[in-house]
Amino acid sequence: MTTRQPELDAVIPHAPPSLMDRAKERLESLGALSRMTGQVFSRAVRPPYDWRGLVYHTESLGVRSLPIALLTAMFAGLVISLQFGYFLSRFGVQYTVGRVVILTLFRELAPVLTALTVGARIGSGIAAELGAMTVTEQVDAIRALGADPLRKLVVPRVLACLIVMPVLTVFADVVGLVAGALVVNFQYAITLNLFFQGALDAVLMPDFASGVFKGAVFGLIIGLVGCFRGLTVEGGTEGVGRATTQTVATTSVSVCLADFFITQLTLSL
Secondary structure, three states: OOOOHHHHHHHOOOOOOOHHHHHHHHHHHHHHHHHHHHHHHHHHOOOOOOHHHHHHHHHHHHHHHHHHHHHHHHHHHHHHHHHHHHHHHOOOOHHHHHHHHHHHHHHHHHHHHHHHHHHHHHHHHHHHHHHHHHHOOHHHHHHHOOOOHHHHHHHHHHHHHHHHHHHHHHHHHHHHHHHHHHHHHHHHOOOHHHHHHHHHHHOOHHHHHHHHHHHHHHHHHHHHHHHHHHHOOOOHHHHHHHHHHHHHHHHHHHHHHHHHHHHHHHHHO
16 A cells, blocks of 8 residues: 555645635745845945946847837837827827827837837746756855855846836837828828927927836836746746746736836826
8 A cells, every 4th residue: 555655646636726825825925026126126236246247138138129129119109100090080180199199109108018028028038047047056056156146147137127128118119109100191191290290299208207217117027027036946947937937927917017006106296
């Protein structure tokens, strides 16, 4: 009987974790992420600073993500310009489409779509990279050598995300606005001068700053979640795959939640 027990354990499926167990696990993960966030901030403001690592990760995360960010912004500008131009033409005010497009892009679409598309690439890449280092015990080797893994691995990546996302948001603003102006000029015969004049009359600096601020917050979320998932990988290479999937899901939900609260804050101010 005793010799067959391991075989029976392998055949009989274990009961899935209960709702309370899963809630407890999520709360523990949230607490660990909060603790890591505080540690990252404390290390980021104290010297020495890893400028070389910051420049490297800014290039690898930002420059290589520029094509997908610009492509997303271009199609977003095309689609919303067509949609708003069509509906505004019903009321004979299609010449105001530039005002609607620029406010929609600056405040919402450019930062959110950039975070959802580029953030998925950046966050999953960070999680996969650090997860591979974790399962191959490279992170433990860094600790054994007396170095700080958070300062060496996490701080440069988080700061790079904090810099990259607002810059990509600005590029997305410009590309989306130009694409929108071209499509309404072709589709509804609205001159570029009229489109941009209406856009510049409607937009204010707080509208632009709101989108850039959202980009910075989203970049911080993406960097922290990706690093946390990568450093807490368990289960070998399969765990790395799960970590990348969880990173994409967590960052997407977190970006949407953060967008709601930031929008509520900026509108109240």
